[in-house]
Amino acid sequence: MASFQNSNFETEIPAELVIARVMELHASISKLESLRPSKQVNSLFTELVKLCIFPSSIDISTLPQEVQQMRESLIVLCGQAEGLLELEFSNFLNQIPQPLNNLNLFPYYGNYVKLASLENQILNENGVVHPKKVAFIGSGPMPLTSIVMATHHMKFTQFDNYDIDEKANHVARRIVSSDGALEKRMKFETSDIMEVKEKLGEYECIFLAALVGMSKEQKLKNLEHIRKYMKEGGILLIRSAKGARAFLYPVVEEHDLVDFEILTIFHPTNDVVNSVVLVRKPFY
Incomplete structure (x- = not known):
């Protein structure tokens, strides 16, 4: 080795x-x-x-x-x-005081900080600056991207976090509840994103986590569903993978993005694993 x-x-x-x-x-x-x-x-x-x-x-x-x-x-x-x-x-x-001050104990915390910084930069470059309301689909039990974004980059933005698993949302809510100001800006909804419809039209920007839709077929269904219900001119940030990183995460190709306007595709070359694909729903 x-x-x-x-x-x-x-x-x-x-x-x-x-x-x-x-x-x-x-x-x-x-x-x-x-x-x-x-x-x-x-x-x-x-x-x-x-x-x-x-x-x-x-x-x-x-x-x-x-x-x-x-x-x-x-x-x-x-x-x-x-x-x-x-x-x-x-x-x-959740068993220690001030959990939000100890997020760096998570082994991949530094990776999330780098990825959030990169994604925020890409969003800013494409005109998404201090959005009022964003959705994060597939937030999981440790909603690190939302927390890092909300505390470092989008300090006045409302975050709606969607996850299919109530147990994941329950522990995520508890972490965020240790900070009253942050808790006011963070919602956790337990639902399959395929069941969420009109509400998707409320967001200026939607994040789609890499592991939402693990098979190609499901990923394409998710993308089609989100595109259908998101607002015209709204931004969708999709996490993907390239090269050997694709052994870890599903890949979203350009030809998968039917009826989206592709703004940016960025493939990291450092220890950040996920590629970032930024698209917009066109105005019709």
Whole structure:
């Protein structure tokens, strides 16, 4: 493994090496009895993430069928593990005073701060500055993006966070309730976004988390539904992935964005995992 550990972000690892190691990691992760945080789980996923953020020329669409199937399975496993990690940390933070002052204890906190800063910059460059009301779809038990955005970048914005899991929303509400001013600007709605219709028309900007719609088919349905009900001229920020990062998260391609106006597609080259796709619903 020395070749991976000693590489820096300028060094490209051959695609076949990356794929072979990702398949080995998938096999190990698949055999785990539980995906709850543990030394073994953390170690496997840490290695997987480090491996996938190295530069590589992998084009997911050209991979053989067995690798495609492995990738689909791995994305689901990553999503489950991420949810369990967030839930555990959210419960832990809720047991200590001032949980909002201790968000940096979450292992990927720095990553969320960088991503939120990047997304805010992209939004500002495209005319979205201090929006009155935004939605975050797929906020989870640790709504870090909303919290970081609300406290550092959009200090007067109302955030409506949507998640399908009431347990996730319950612990997220508790974290935010430790700050009265922030709590006033943060709502948590438990619903499948496919059931939310007219309300989507209220937002100047909607964030779509990477793990909402894990299969291509579901992702496209979500995008079509949001486009149908969001306001004309409204902005949708979609998290995607490119290259080896696509072993961790679903990919949204340009041709998936039917009837949207594409504003920006940004692929990070540092330790931020997600690509940022910014689109607008045209005026008709």
